[in-house]
Amino acid sequence: MGEQRTETDGRTVIIGAGIGGLAAGHFLEKAGHECRIFERASVPGGRIQALRKGDAVVDVGTQYFHTNYVETLKVLEDVGLRDRLIPIRAPVRMIRHGKGQLVKHTTVRLKMIPLLSNLRIARPVITALRNLKRIDPYFNSPLPEFEDVELSEYILDKCDREVLEFFVRPIVIAFNQSEPEGESLAHFMRMMKQYLTASDTCLPTGMHSFPEALASTLPVVYDAEAREIVVDRGRVTGVKMRIGEEEETIPADRVVCATPLKEIAPLLPGLSSEEKSVIDEYTYSKMALVVFFMKQRIPDDFWAWVFSRTEGFRAAYTSDALFKCREMIPSGKSVLQVWYVGEAGEELVDEDEDRLVALAQQEMKQLLPDFDDQVESVEVVRQQTGMSRYPVGIYPRLRGFLEGMKRYTGLHLVGDFYGHSTLETVVRSARRTTDSILDGKRTQ
Numbered sequence: 001m002g003e004q005r006t007e008t009d010g011r012t013v014i015i016g017a018g019i020g021g022l023a024a025g026h027f028l029e030k031a032g033h034e035c036r037i038f039e040r041a042s043v044p045g046g047r048i049q050a051l052r053k054g055d056a057v058v059d060v061g062t063q064y065f066h067t068n069y070v071e072t073l074k075v076l077e078d079v080g081l082r083d084r085l086i087p088i089r090a091p092v093r094m095i096r097h098g099k100g101q102l103v104k105h106t107t108v109r110l111k112m113i114p115l116l117s118n119l120r121i122a123r124p125v126i127t128a129l130r131n132l133k134r135i136d137p138y139f140n141s142p143l144p145e146f147e148d149v150e151l152s153e154y155i156l157d158k159c160d161r162e163v164l165e166f167f168v169r170p171i172v173i174a175f176n177q178s179e180p181e182g183e184s185l186a187h188f189m190r191m192m193k194q195y196l197t198a199s200d201t202c203l204p205t206g207m208h209s210f211p212e213a214l215a216s217t218l219p220v221v222y223d224a225e226a227r228e229i230v231v232d233r234g235r236v237t238g239v240k241m242r243i244g245e246e247e248e249t250i251p252a253d254r255v256v257c258a259t260p261l262k263e264i265a266p267l268l269p270g271l272s273s274e275e276k277s278v279i280d281e282y283t284y285s286k287m288a289l290v291v292f293f294m295k296q297r298i299p300d301d302f303w304a305w306v307f308s309r310t311e312g313f314r315a316a317y318t319s320d321a322l323f324k325c326r327e328m329i330p331s332g333k334s335v336l337q338v339w340y341v342g343e344a345g346e347e348l349v350d351e352d353e354d355r356l357v358a359l360a361q362q363e364m365k366q367l368l369p370d371f372d373d374q375v376e377s378v379e380v381v382r383q384q385t386g387m388s389r390y391p392v393g394i395y396p397r398l399r400g401f402l403e404g405m406k407r408y409t410g411l412h413l414v415g416d417f418y419g420h421s422t423l424e425t426v427v428r429s430a431r432r433t434t435d436s437i438l439d440g441k442r443t444q
């Protein structure tokens, strides 16, 4: 692909074949600039993962594309997938006092919380609306007055515990896999702006077909782990790699590091203690997911049950892959995904498989009494690096970190640390990075 090769531009190495590294490779190759991508795993996609069983494809990482994505949709178009997106419109069911309460996109009043609590939601909404223009999901404009405010304290102050437990917590858990405690209010505002101005779509062949399509057009080397970025007098000169069983140094004039932030520390020599502590504190959620393949369709036409800690569930929510996208499950049988994320994800990510399945079964039985008899088979998926989290106070420090990285000539970072954990954040950062490479400039 690409029109004209520009060999004089030097050698570009990309670390990571998640959507960030692949999008960067795609933009560079499209402009005729050669690159090589090195990926530690044996498949592309990173956090975009699929579970395949018989003819069923289940998304077990990234779930959907939002309709307000811009750069991502253009890349989907380039690889011929944009026309295949299908909308997801099913409602969500919230559990309170053991009863399910349907929440549709058009719901005006949340019936699981009292009327007064519904009215109290108006106060933070008005603050958000007043600042709407300044709220940028992609990290471009600072929001200093909200960055050091803790989300749960803010909601308890402006609203009440009902709003925290039955409105804000389910949103933060479902959209960010974290808990309101410790999370920055600015991050919540950025995330809500991104979600509330869009609806969801997905690919019937699975979200994973997006990185697969991109990778098939690019020079990706698998089972290739970057061990160290070699820097000589402030300039990047190569990457020490393990490729299969071999150790090798790949010469490079520039390196695009498209890994989660926590993977960068071991790669870069000469990080300050402040830089290391930013990497440590900018954490990622952990997740344990129990996937039940059912003997038949669960006769309830909704997208997800959302639980609450006050109901005694440890699972944050359960979704039915069949209702998300029927085309992905040709058998027409339900595939129930029980998600342990947020606090439960931290606690259960390394839990023994049998105990995890037993817990999920016991929780599902509270919703479907004959659940055990309906299960055909079960799989467990774990993820140590889930969605990025923005603890209070991290924004200015993260900006300082990214500014500091400019001292390494030839180093470029791509990732979802430029905003909320979404494909669009990552693809935009890939676009910005590759534009700066192609312009011969350096803007991180």
Ligand SMILES: Cc1cc2nc3c(=O)[nH]c(=O)nc-3n(C[C@H](O)[C@H](O)[C@H](O)COP(=O)(O)OP(=O)(O)OC[C@H]3O[C@@H](n4cnc5c(N)ncnc54)[C@H](O)[C@@H]3O)c2cc1C
Pocket: 015, 016, 017, 018, 019, 020, 021, 038, 039, 040, 041, 044, 045, 046, 047, 048, 060, 061, 062, 063, 064, 065, 066, 224, 225, 226, 227, 258, 259, 260, 263, 287, 383, 385, 386, 387, 414, 415, 416, 420, 421, 422, 423, 424, 426
């Ligand atoms: C459960 C879940 C659900 C999500 N849902 C959505 C959603 O619905 N919509 C949405 O837009 N976003 C969603 N996201 C977020 C989205 O998946 C991520 O923001 C995005 O995939 C991150 O892409 P990335 O390329 O930056 O990182 P990654 O996908 O993490 O890719 C990084 C790659 O680098 C490789 N790597 C790391 N270190 C090295 C090394 N030293 N050498 C070589 N290779 C290395 C890794 O193996 C990996 O393949 C979700 C995330 C999770 C976890």
